Amino acid sequence: MIEHHRQHVLQAQFEQACREKGFKMTQQRLEIFRELAAASDHPAAETIHRRLLPKLPTLSLDTVYRTLSTFEHHGLITKVDTTESQARFEAAGEEHHHLICRKCGRITDFYWQRFDETALPPDIDRWGRVSKKNVTLYGICKECEESGGRR
Amino acid sequence: MIEHHRQHVLQAQFEQACREKGFKMTQQRLEIFRELAAASDHPAAETIHRRLLPKLPTLSLDTVYRTLSTFEHHGLITKVDTTESQARFEAAGEEHHHLICRKCGRITDFYWQRFDETALPPDIDRWGRVSKKNVTLYGICKECEESGGRR
DNA sequence: TATCTAAATAATAATTATTATCGTTTATGA
DNA sequence: TCATAAACGATAATAATTATTATTTAGATA
Numbered sequence: 001m002i003e004h005h006r007q008h009v010l011q012a013q014f015e016q017a018c019r020e021k022g023f024k025m026t027q028q029r030l031e032i033f034r035e036l037a038a039a040s041d042h043p044a045a046e047t048i049h050r051r052l053l054p055k056l057p058t059l060s061l062d063t064v065y066r067t068l069s070t071f072e073h074h075g076l077i078t079k080v081d082t083t084e085s086q087a088r089f090e091a092a093g094e095e096h097h098h099l100i101c102r103k104c105g106r107i108t109d110f111y112w113q114r115f116d117e118t119a120l121p122p123d124i125d126r127w128g129r130v131s132k133k134n135v136t137l138y139g140i141c142k143e144c145e146e147s148g149g150r151r
Numbered sequence: 152m153i154e155h156h157r158q159h160v161l162q163a164q165f166e167q168a169c170r171e172k173g174f175k176m177t178q179q180r181l182e183i184f185r186e187l188a189a190a191s192d193h194p195a196a197e198t199i200h201r202r203l204l205p206k207l208p209t210l211s212l213d214t215v216y217r218t219l220s221t222f223e224h225h226g227l228i229t230k231v232d233t234t235e236s237q238a239r240f241e242a243a244g245e246e247h248h249h250l251i252c253r254k255c256g257r258i259t260d261f262y263w264q265r266f267d268e269t270a271l272p273p274d275i276d277r278w279g280r281v282s283k284k285n286v287t288l289y290g291i292c293k294e295c296e297e298s299g300g301r302r
Numbered sequence: 303t304a305t306c307t308a309a310a311t312a313a314t315a316a317t318t319a320t321t322a323t324c325g326t327t328t329a330t331g332a
Numbered sequence: 333t334c335a336t337a338a339a340c341g342a343t344a345a346t347a348a349t350t351a352t353t354a355t356t357t358a359g360a361t362a
Binding site for chain 4: 303304305306307308309310311312313314315316317318319320321322323324325326327328329330331332
């Protein structure tokens with residue numbers, strides 16, 4: 001029931017975003033947005049496609065790519081900074097940062113208000129105007145440490 | 152003369168690294184390493200290939216990729232965190248961070264000792280063991296601001 | 303110094319990730 | 333309801349990277 005309510009609210013918000021940004025609200029876009037809003041694992045386009053196929057059997061991978069690109073240009077989602085070749089996405093939300101495990105590759109969010117509030121080094125001003133600050137921490141997560149990386 | 156000396160020292164260091172890590176020192180590897188050590192623009196594999204062709208006309212792009220991969224595995228170079236599809240590389244050196252211009256795409260190094268010395272949020276410990284901390288700042292550089300991004 | 307051998311190279315082909323083209327379908331506004 | 337531009341799915345193309353293989357070469361050894 002609560003889940004059902006959340007879905008409803010999410011859908012309403014998404015419909016409004018489409019109207020505001022001036023693009024059409026399609027079933028495909030709604031589901032892709034929902035999937036991203038619900039996911040906490042920063043899925044790649046292919047992952048999203050795979051997850052939605054049961055619900056939208058005709059959904060093409062190409063539509064997923066196009067839709068993600070549209071969402072990104074309108075600021076609804078962002079690409080994650082990685083060294084991987086596959087792009088990874090997340091719904092735009094509160095300012096946060098990422099932990100990446102070198103063994104399993106999992107990307108985890110974390111929050112760091114102290115950092116967010118810290119002033120940048122003064123010489124950055126000479127470079128230009130900064131609009132976003134990302135921290136990425138690399139290491140080995142507990143699960144990999146304990147299991148030796150197999151999971 | 153000074154340049155010549157630097158080159159010589161660099162080559163000696165590289166030769167030693169090869170011996171230590173146990174891989175062969177080839178002309179190709181030396182030149183790729185030199186190119187990366189001299190570059191400040193975090194070149195992609197293709198860029199390095201293009202730059203070296205005049206000097207090594209038979210150098211294959213594939214060798215550049217393989218060599219970069221070898222260097223990376225041995226910690227001589229690192230991939231830069233980006234949202235681009237092409238991987239960008241830099242020689243391993245002092246701890247530093249990156250500025251990325253959203254218009255021209257240029258990646259610039261900056262140093263931020265205050266950050267490097269700052270403790271991570273305590274709950275990170277529950278995630279695992281962190282071995283590297285990267286900051287990436289996005290914005291618009293002075294040149295793009297002034298020129299409207301054309302250059 | 304010449305010889306040997308495993309490692310590295312270049313050429314080629316293959317794979318993976320993403321984007322473009324185009325004919326068909328559909329959301330939205332009149 | 334209808335018209336139309338936007339979005340879709342199928343297909344093909346491109347871009348980035350990796351694998352295969354025959355040839356070459358760095359570095360160890362005689």
